[in-house]
Amino acid sequence: MNTRHFLKACVAASLAALAFGALAQTYPSRPVKIIIPFPPGGTLDFVGRQLAQRLSEQMGQPFVVENRAGGNGIIGADVVSKAPADGYTLLFNASTFTSAPMTMRSVPYSVIKDFTPIALVAKAPLSVAINKNLPITDIKSLVQYAKANPGKMTFAVGSVGSAGHMSTELLKRSAGIEYTVVPYKGTAPAFQDLIGGQIDGFIDPILGSLQYHKGGL
Secondary structure: OOOEEOOEEEEEEEOOOOOOOHHHHHOOOOEEEEEEEOOOOOOHHHHHHHHHHOOOHHHHHEEEEOOOOHHHHHHHHHHOOOOOOOOOOEEEOOOOHHHHHOOOOOOOOOOOOOEEEEEEEOOOOEEEEEEEOOOOOHHHHHHHHHHHHEEEEEEEEHHHOHHHHHHHHHHHHHHHHEEEEEHHHHHHHHHHHHHHOOEEEEEEEEHHHHHHHOOOO
């Protein structure tokens, strides 16, 4: 089974009549806010803070990260959609930004009309992280364990409609196994419960899981 799906993270600013030619000569002339619509400590937050640091160094003005979590990323995106379209309030988001309008009943903004995409910042393959107390070392042993314990395993989902969520459902269907999918409000709390043993598995971009793996968890 091919598990190499990619996280597509992009920066977006409120859409309006923004004179990019004139702006480029003086921008930024004051601090820039980067809204991350998920809690601190997750994959998106990790990448976003690295980006903010580099931009601050290169642009000569502070790029300040502000976490506005909630609503599967909708709350933070809504804050940016209502901000002045002057380039000083940016949104750093992932695949859920485009999938939310299709997976949620409604969102208070238009992805197409209210935002302008600026850059594709990162791509990363997904990784399958399993609680270290389980006798699972690869996909084969995961499938064997799940089939021997039908419906007993639990897999976290960092956000509904994300690449990790879709892959979690795809693994279940493709391998013919059953487990409970548990939605979380971001990847950080999902990893915390995975490490603590409250959750058995989590499929997430490797950029996030490597932080914990390198830490010996």
